[in-house]
Amino acid sequence: QATAMSVDCLGQRAVLSGRRFLYIVNLDAPNEGHRKISRQSKWDIGAVQWNPHDSYAYYFAASSNQRVDLYKWKEGNGEVCTSLQGHTRVISDLDWAVFEPDLLVTSSVDTYIYIWDIKDTRKPTVSLSAVAGASQVKWNKKNANCLATSHDGDVRIWDKRKPSTAVEYLAAHLSKIHGLDWHPDNEYTLATSSQDNSVRFWDYRQPRKYLNILPCQVPVWKARYTPFSNGLVTVMVPQLRRENSLLLWNVFDLNTPVHTFVGHDDVVLEFQWRKQKEGSKDYQLVTWSRDQTLRMWRIDSQLQRLCANDILDGVEDLIDGISHLPEPDKTLHPQDSEPQHNSGHGDEEALKEDFLNDPLVGKKTDQLGLPQTLQQEFSLINVQIRNVNVEMDAVSRSCTVSVHCGNHRVRMLVMFPVQYPNNAAPSFQFINPTSITASMKAKLLKILKDTSLQKVKRNQSCLEPCLRQLVSWLESVVVRRTAWAFCPTLLSSL
Known part of the structure; x- marks a missing residue:
């Protein structure tokens, strides 16, 4: 069974x-088999990483x-070309340097952080002593001399030119930190995810107070910035294996995720991004799970725009039918010392007409940006969601949704109660022609019910988020059964 994964x-x-x-x-071509490298060891591999330089x-x-x-x-x-040996206890993490292709840093329970030059592997070139064992180590993505380590609930910031002591210390969490990630564009900002059910955002120049917090109901295994815009992907530490999804967030509006990647049947162990293909605007997220499947998820320009910060980002795209408007005053300022407790809609619908009439108006929306009636929600639905056709009837408070993806067809009748969306969710019923199996129907119904309930508990409309989840899930099924799936030849050999 594979326990670690890395994308080159x-x-x-x-x-x-x-x-x-x-x-x-x-x-x-993941279905064309795989190559194997034998290894002789009684120890599992704890961390693996390709060198990030071409x-x-x-x-x-x-x-x-x-x-x-x-x-x-x-x-x-x-x-195996060579081995690095110097730690006296188990190695907890490793990370290749962002700017220098020969440098690799390792952290260990033995309290030392070693920086190695692979041109001379006899001993570390730099040794950092932290007194406490480190569980994570990450190079800064903008400053070649800076790196961060985590020690239980604390974070230390290091300058490799001054190895005798950390340059900054953050008492970040009360429980163990499972993951840390530097911001891709701001050298002072990083995110930490912890056993204490939260992700916290920091400017290490202000170590006493986090910039912002994402409270979660369960411990957070990993939280990493996306390579585009202002996105963040989180993986939770599942409780009783119920929550194996990855969540995509807009860091400027942490009320609710902009998308959920549903499909894995067990814990997500690792996720990484593929390099964009030349000429493509899409990104691909690669995930590996304890269910022994490797999956690739397409992040198209619509999903990327849901992570946009400024209300003027992508005005032309909004006019083309994108129905999401982040609130303009929700920004993450590095100089803020107080945490920002976001409030507002956090939804995927917005009142497009008001915005298009006056794109420079920076007013707080409260409920202005949300549909107030079912008729209004229908009129604001993004009809350009791929593979979806929606026939809406506001008078009968219903709509018929048709989705065609690969060889799968789904047709559903969605009925909206009179109280909707005030803590009253719609009902979902499959109608002909629907070609998916009974077990697939059950899984899909659960996803749609969970998504709708999450919205209506906040008195928010849920049709478009449900449509996006429906399409995403069907595409993941197609992915699993074609060249996107990691084929059974590997599953049987692990």
């Missing part, structure tokens, strides 16, 4: 790491107990 910087391959084998998967794209590092092995993958074959 070219977006061509993923490595899946098990105790007996490393599996190399061609992401352009010139070193065929190297990856994998940690196992107290050692890191450097692998070289070229022309269909992989081998």
Whole structure:
């Protein structure tokens, strides 16, 4: 069983790491089988990562107990080039440097953080002593000398030129930090995810107070910024295996996720981004789960725009039919010392007409941006959602939704009670011609009911979010059964 995954910087391959084998998967043709690299060890691989530089794209590092092995993958074959040995306790994390392709940092329970130069692997070039064991280590994405480590609930900021002591200390959480991630564009900002059911955003120059907080109902396993706009993807620590979804957030409006990636049947162990294909505006999120499936999720320009910050971002696209308007006053300012407790709609609908009449008006919307009647909600539905056709009848308070995706057809009758959306959810009923199986219908109904209830509990309309979830789930089924799926040949061999 593979426990770790990494995607290479070219977006061509993923490595899946098990105790007996490393599996190399061609992401352009994942159903064409996979290559294996044998390994002899009684220890699982704790962390694996490809080198992020094009010139070193065929190297990856994998940690196992107290050692890191450097692998070289070229022309269909992989081998260990060298090993890094210096830690006296288990290695908890590793990270290739963003700016220097030869540098790799490792953290360990032994309280040391080592920076290695792979041109001379006999000993670390820099040693940072933290007194407490580190669980995470990450290089800053904008400052070549800066890195962060996590120690239980604390974060330390380091300058590798001053290794004797950390330059800053953040008492970030009361419980263990499971993940940390630097902002891709701001060298002072980072996000931490914790066992205390929250993600917190920090400017380390103001270590006493977080910038913002995303409260969650369960512990957060990972929270990472997206490569586009102002997005954040989170994975929860599932309680009784009920929550295996990934959530996409707009960091400027943390009231509700803008999208949920539903499909995995067990814990999501790792997720990473593929490099964009030339000429494409879409991104792909690659996920690996304990259910032993590798999935790729398409993030199209519509989803990316839901993470936009400024109300003038993508005005032309909004005119073309995008029906989401973030509130203009919800911004994350690094100089703010008080946490921002967001309020407002956090919904995917907006009153397009008001915005188009006066795009420069920066007024608070309260409920102005939300449909007030079912007729209004119908009129604001984005009819350009791919693969969807909606026939709406406000008089009978119903609509018929038709979705065609791959070989699957779904047709549903959605009925809206008189009290909707005031804590009253619509009902969903399959009608002919619907071609999916009974078990698929049950899963889909649960997703739609959960999505609608989440909205109507806040007295928010839910039709468009439900349509997006419906399409996303059907596409994930098609992905699973075609070249997008990680085929059973791997599943049987792990």
